[in-house]
Amino acid sequence: MPAKDVYDFNDLKHWASAAGDLDPPARLAVFGDPVAHSLSPPLHNPALRAAGLGTQYVRLHIRPEELADALAELPRQGFIGVNCTIPHKAAVLPHLTEVTEVARRTGTVNTVLVEDGSLVGHNSDAPGFKRAVREAFSVDLRDLRILILGAGGGAGRAAAVQCALERPERLVLANRTLDKAEALAAELREFFEDDRLEGPVERLEVAPWDDEALRAQMDHIDLIVNATSLGMKRSDPPLLAPVLLQPHHMIYDMVYAPPRTRLIADAEAAGARAANGLSMLLWQGAISFEFWFNRDAPVEAMRRGLYEAAGIARK
Numbered sequence: 001m002p003a004k005d006v007y008d009f010n011d012l013k014h015w016a017s018a019a020g021d022l023d024p025p026a027r028l029a030v031f032g033d034p035v036a037h038s039l040s041p042p043l044h045n046p047a048l049r050a051a052g053l054g055t056q057y058v059r060l061h062i063r064p065e066e067l068a069d070a071l072a073e074l075p076r077q078g079f080i081g082v083n084c085t086i087p088h089k090a091a092v093l094p095h096l097t098e099v100t101e102v103a104r105r106t107g108t109v110n111t112v113l114v115e116d117g118s119l120v121g122h123n124s125d126a127p128g129f130k131r132a133v134r135e136a137f138s139v140d141l142r143d144l145r146i147l148i149l150g151a152g153g154g155a156g157r158a159a160a161v162q163c164a165l166e167r168p169e170r171l172v173l174a175n176r177t178l179d180k181a182e183a184l185a186a187e188l189r190e191f192f193e194d195d196r197l198e199g200p201v202e203r204l205e206v207a208p209w210d211d212e213a214l215r216a217q218m219d220h221i222d223l224i225v226n227a228t229s230l231g232m233k234r235s236d237p238p239l240l241a242p243v244l245l246q247p248h249h250m251i252y253d254m255v256y257a258p259p260r261t262r263l264i265a266d267a268e269a270a271g272a273r274a275a276n277g278l279s280m281l282l283w284q285g286a287i288s289f290e291f292w293f294n295r296d297a298p299v300e301a302m303r304r305g306l307y308e309a310a311g312i313a314r315k
C-alpha cells in the first residue's frame, strides 16, 4: 500500500491500523501545520532506500495543541525520530529530554531522535547552513566576514549561532526589528572575545535596516545571507539596493522557491557569486539523517529526490 500524502494525530495514535500496511514501515515523519507542502519525504525516502534501512518517511499534520501528545506517542509507536517544521520548531523544546548545544543556543529544534524511550533534540538547519555555504563557495564560515539580513527570525538566528560557533572573522547582524538583532548579538558576544587580531571594524556588530548603514558595511563583508522571507513572492520589494552589491561578495539566499530570486539576479548582474537555499534544505536533511542513524547520509540520492520534487533541473 502506498503511503498517504498526509497523516494526522489520530492516525499517529493508532499507527498500526493507520499505517501498518506500509512496506517498508513508516518510522520517520515530519510534524507541521500545514505540512502538505513539505519536501522532506522526497528528500529522505531516496536516502532511506539507498542505505537499505527498511523504513520510510511520511508527513504528519500535527496542530499546536496536539504537539505534546504527538511527541509522547513516538516511542510507543516505534518511531526512530521526526523533523519539526512551522510552527513547532520552538514549541517542541520543553517536551524534550535533552537538546544539543546548537539547539539550545538557537532555541529551536527541527530534528528529534527517539533514544531508549526519551527524546533528544537537534537543530540541523544551523550546521546545514554551514555545509551549504562550503559547498556553494568552497569556503568555510570561519574565514569569512558575514552579514546576516533577517538575523531576528528563526533561520537567521540559526545561521548566526552557527557562525558564532565557528568564530568567523566578522559577523554583522541586521534585522528589520532592530531589538531582536541586538538581543542576539548580546547572546553571541562571548564568541568574539578571544585574542584574534582586531581589524579596522568591530568583529561583532548590529546594523540598522537601512541602505546607508548597510552601505557602510559592504567593503568589510564577504558573505551576505538573506534569512528574511523577502524574495518568495514576485511582488516583494528588493532586499537590498542592487548598487550595494559588489563583485567580491558571495550571496547565500535561504529562499529556494523561486530558485532564482531577485537578489540572486541582482548579485549576478553585479558580478558576485550567488546560491539559493535548496542546498541548505539538502544539508539539513543529511544532518538529520546522520543524527538518527549515526552514519553518513547518501547525499546524492537525497539531492536527486529533492531537485526532482522541487521541479529544478540540476546544474
Ligand code: NAP
Pocket: 125, 149, 150, 151, 152, 153, 154, 155, 156, 175, 176, 177, 178, 180, 226, 227, 228, 229, 230, 232, 254, 255, 256, 277, 278, 280, 281, 282, 284
Ligand atoms: P521567521 O522566523 O518568520 O523570520 C522572518 C524574518 O524575515 C524576520 O527576520 C523578519 O524580520 C524578516 N522580514 C519579514 N518581512 C520583512 C520585510 N518586509 N522586510 C525586512 N525583513 C522582513 O521565518 P524563518 O523561518 O526564519 O524563515 C525565513 C526565510 O528563510 C524564509 O524565506 C524561509 O523559507 C527560509 N528558510 C530556508 C531554509 C532552507 O533550508 N533553505 C530553512 C529555514 C528557513 P522581523 O524580525 O522584523 O519581523
